[in-house]
Amino acid sequence: DTGVSQNPRHKITKRGQNVTFRCDPISEHNRLYWYRQTLGQGPEFLTYFQNEAQLEKSRLLSDRFSAERPKGSFSTLEIQRTEQGDSAMYLCASGGGTGNTIYFGEGSWLTVV
């Protein structure tokens, strides 16, 4: 059990570029979550997968955001045509079975310049 792994940890991109973050959940965890956190705020829910099915999406997840979990294992979060307001830490978390505890990764920092 290596915990939730996120890559890259830091990304600086120019406005208008596309970026992709990857999350590898704890082995055998069937639930995977993406959150966004800005400075001084609590994490805000973006989307949730159970296995490969995306079961819930926040209204925060605009058309420029897309998340996938193609084989029910790792997940990717892509942001197209980045804007300065997208600058934040993107957190991935996973949970398993009927358990109710969710474990977070170290986060991926995005800076849009």
Add this chain to the structure above:
Amino acid sequence: AQSVTQLDSQVPVFEEAPVELRCNYSSSVSVYLFWYVQYPNQGLQLLLKYLSGSTLVESINGFEAEFNKSQTSFHLRKPSVHISDTAEYFCAVKGSSNTGKLIFGQGTTLQVKP
């Protein structure tokens, strides 16, 4: 739907003093409650949780929290804080009838001064 209110954005306290970080929640269904801690530039680490049973739950590093259903609160306490406890603390709630998302409060910055 659930919501969480953390009543204090910052709590300054001297080392070895007691501390309480306040958390109130709102929900129309039964809930599970969590406290997470976040150190600078890091992800969230689970500190403690209430799922069922005893309303007083404890962490391995001396924190405790008590679930109070009538007051819809889940305050976090520690009788004697250390410099190393300086961090951001987040209270979170999840509906007990599903395996869905956590809803977080805005966070409380605990600043422990020597």
